[in-house]
Amino acid sequence: MSLSxxxxxxxxxxxxxxxxxxxxxxxxxxxVAVKERFGQPLxxxxxxxxxxxxxxxQTPDGARRFADRLMKRGLTCHTLNAFPxxxxxxxxxxxxxxxxxxxxxxRFLYTxxxxxxLVTLLQDQNEGSISTLPLGFKGFARSFSxxxxxxxxxxxxxxxxxxxxxxxxxxxxxxxxxxxxxxCVLETTAEAIEFFGKLRQQASEIxxxxxxxRTHIGLCYDICHQAVEFEDVAESIRALDEADIRINxxxxxxxxxxxHPADNADGRAALRRYVEPRYxxxxxxxxxxxxxxxETDLSEAFIANPPRPFLEAAAWRIHFHxxxxxxxxxxxxxxxxxxxxxxxxxANLDYAPDLEVETYTWxxxxxxxxxxxxxxxxxxxxxxxxxxxEID
Numbered sequence: 001m002s003l004s005x006x007x008x009x010x011x012x013x014x015x016x017x018x019x020x021x022x023x024x025x026x027x028x029x030x031x032v033a034v035k036e037r038f039g040q041p042l043x044x045x046x047x048x049x050x051x052x053x054x055x056x057x058q059t060p061d062g063a064r065r066f067a068d069r070l071m072k073r074g075l076t077c078h079t080l081n082a083f084p085x086x087x088x089x090x091x092x093x094x095x096x097x098x099x100x101x102x103x104x105x106x107r108f109l110y111t112x113x114x115x116x117x118l119v120t121l122l123q124d125q126n127e128g129s130i131s132t133l134p135l136g137f138k139g140f141a142r143s144f145s146x147x148x149x150x151x152x153x154x155x156x157x158x159x160x161x162x163x164x165x166x167x168x169x170x171x172x173x174x175x176x177x178x179x180x181x182x183x184c185v186l187e188t189t190a191e192a193i194e195f196f197g198k199l200r201q202q203a204s205e206i207x208x209x210x211x212x213x214r215t216h217i218g219l220c221y222d223i224c225h226q227a228v229e230f231e232d233v234a235e236s237i238r239a240l241d242e243a244d245i246r247i248n249x250x251x252x253x254x255x256x257x258x259x260h261p262a263d264n265a266d267g268r269a270a271l272r273r274y275v276e277p278r279y280x281x282x283x284x285x286x287x288x289x290x291x292x293x294x295e296t297d298l299s300e301a302f303i304a305n306p307p308r309p310f311l312e313a314a315a316w317r318i319h320f321h322x323x324x325x326x327x328x329x330x331x332x333x334x335x336x337x338x339x340x341x342x343x344x345x346x347a348n349l350d351y352a353p354d355l356e357v358e359t360y361t362w363x364x365x366x367x368x369x370x371x372x373x374x375x376x377x378x379x380x381x382x383x384x385x386x387x388x389x390e391i392d
Contacts, residue, residue, distance in 0.1 A: 043079070219248065234344070325382075
C-alpha cells in the first residue's frame with residue numbers, strides 16, 4: 001500500500017490558537033507560506049482547542065464557513081489533533097495536557113464536537129481521523145482506580161457508537177486514533193494491545209458496539225513516543241497489525257537522544273539547554289539488564305545527578321520532539337533512524353494511515369528566537385516527502 005494517498009500534513013499545534021481568529025492567523029502567517037515553499041499539496045493537520053470548536057459551532061453554518069475559508073487558502077484537512085484540550089501554549093502545560101481524561105464526559109463531548117466539525121472540513125473526502133490522548137496520565141492517582149479503565153472504555157464505546165451514527169447520516173467515516181505516550185495509561189505497544197482486548201470485550205456486551213469499536217477506534221502511532229520506549233518500532237507495528245489494531249494516524253516525529261551520557265560532558269551540557277518549563281519531557285534509558293527506567297521530566301537536577309541505572313546506560317532518550325530531518329542536534333543525536341524504520345514498516349500495511357509531521361516544540365527549542373519557523377517546517381516536510389517517495 002502506498003504511504004501517501006492523501007497530501008502530507010503538519011500539525012498546527014505548533015501555533016498558538018484559542019480563538020478561530022488566532023487559528024486562521026496562524027494559517028496565514030505559517031501554513032500558507034509553508035505550502036508555497038514546500039511546493040506540493042499540503043493538508044492542514046488542524047489542532048482545534050475546545051474553545052475554538054465551541055466558537056465554530058456557535059452558528060449552524062460555522063463549520064461550513066470555516067471550511068470555505070480553509071479552501072480559499074488552498075488547504076485541505078483530513079485529520080485533527082484533539083489531544084490538547086485547552087491552551088497548549090500557556091507558560092506551563094506539562095501534565096495538564098492529559099486533562100480532561102477519557103474517564104470523564106468532557107473529553108467525550110470535546111472529541112465528538114471535533115468529529116462534527118471534521119465532517120464538514122473533509123469536503124469531498126469520505127474518511128478522516130482524530131488523534132486523542134492515551135486515556136490519562138499514570139502520574140494522576142485516579143488513573144490507578146479499578147474503575148478507570150472500564151470508565152474510559154465506556155466513554156470510548158460511546159464515541160464509537162456516536163461516530164457510527166455520524167457515518168450513517170453523513171457518509172463520512174471518522175476514525176479515532178488513541179496516541180500512546182511515555183508515562184501515560186497507554187504507553188507501550190504491549191499495553192495498547194492488552195487494552196484493545198479489554199475494550200473489545202467490554203464492547204461485546206452491547207449490541208453492535210464491538211463492530212463500531214473495530215471500525216472507529218484505533219491508534220495514532222507517534223514514532224517519537226515508541227522510540228522513547230526503546231521499542232523495536234518495526235516489530236511494534238507488526239504486532240499491532242497481528243492484533244488487528246488499526247493505525248489510523250502516524251505522527252512523524254523524532255526524539256532527542258544522548259549517547260554514552262556518563263562520559264559525554266559536551267552532550268550533558270547541551271542537554272541542559274532542553275530543560276524548559278512548558279512541556280513534559282519524559283526521559284528513559286535501557287539498563288544493562290534490558291529493563292527501561294523512566295524519569296518523569298527532564299531537569300537540571302536530573303542531568304547533574306542521574307540515578308545509577310541512567311548513569312550506566314548506553315543512551316538516554318528524551319520525549320522532546322526535534323526536527324524530523326535532523327540526525328543530530330549539536331553533540332546530541334536523534335531517533336531519525338527509528339522514524340525511517342517505522343515508515344518503512346507502515347508501507348507494508350494493507351491500508352494507508354494518515355501521515356502528519358508533528359514537531360510542536362519549535363518555540364522551546366534552544367535558539368528558537370533565531371529560527372525561521374516557515375523554513376524549519378518546510379525542511380521537515382520536504383525531507384519527509386523525499387523519504388516517502390523513496391519508501392514507496
